[in-house]
Amino acid sequence: MPEPRSPLEGQRVLLCVCGGIAAYKAAELVRRLREAGAEVQVAMTDNARRFVGAATFQALSGRAVRTSLWDEAAEAAMGHIELARWADRVLVAPATANTLAKLAHGLADDLVSTLCLATVAPIAVAPAMNNRMWLHPATQANLAILRQRGVRVIGPDEGPQACGEFGPGRMSEPAAIVAALAEAA
Numbered sequence: 001m002p003e004p005r006s007p008l009e010g011q012r013v014l015l016c017v018c019g020g021i022a023a024y025k026a027a028e029l030v031r032r033l034r035e036a037g038a039e040v041q042v043a044m045t046d047n048a049r050r051f052v053g054a055a056t057f058q059a060l061s062g063r064a065v066r067t068s069l070w071d072e073a074a075e076a077a078m079g080h081i082e083l084a085r086w087a088d089r090v091l092v093a094p095a096t097a098n099t100l101a102k103l104a105h106g107l108a109d110d111l112v113s114t115l116c117l118a119t120v121a122p123i124a125v126a127p128a129m130n131n132r133m134w135l136h137p138a139t140q141a142n143l144a145i146l147r148q149r150g151v152r153v154i155g156p157d158e159g160p161q162a163c164g165e166f167g168p169g170r171m172s173e174p175a176a177i178v179a180a181l182a183e184a185a
């Protein structure tokens with residue numbers, strides 16, 4: 001009997017990676033999304049590139065990684081708009097407090113925030129930050145705005161954090177994020 005088809009099979013997923021220690025988990029996200037049959041394009045913030053190199057994501061996704069609005073080759077044809085149109089769904093993981101604030105308030109000052117503002121595809125975010133940042137009223141208000149606009153929030157988990165504290169704010173595990181995306185497909 002053939003294996004059941006994944007709801008993500010054939011889906012074009014734009015994975016937006018932001019700058020936090022959980023960025024290393026995004027590499028496994030790419031692998032798991034591809035195993036589920038999705039085509040994955042990675043876009044990274046400048047801060048994400050401080051944690052994980054673009055070459056890692058290119059090797060795993062099989063596609064050149066987008067890192068800047070100012071990429072002359074890609075932007076000659078308004079590449080960020082084409083990429084926003086290309087996506088069947090957008091996943092921001094890890095989603096930092098900074099990026100959540102940008103998305104909630106319509107800022108478009110880097111590639112990731114511009115892509116999220118330009119797409120009509122459904123957006124999901126997988127927050128990752130220190131527990132105090134997660135619990136801060138500003139972050140919770142930004143999440144409320146995003147949820148009201150239909151953004152799906154996946155996680156975060158509670159547990160030990162890179163800063164040595166314990167609490168909510170850990171990015172959900174890649175398997176759980178992919179399962180949540182498949183459920184929504």
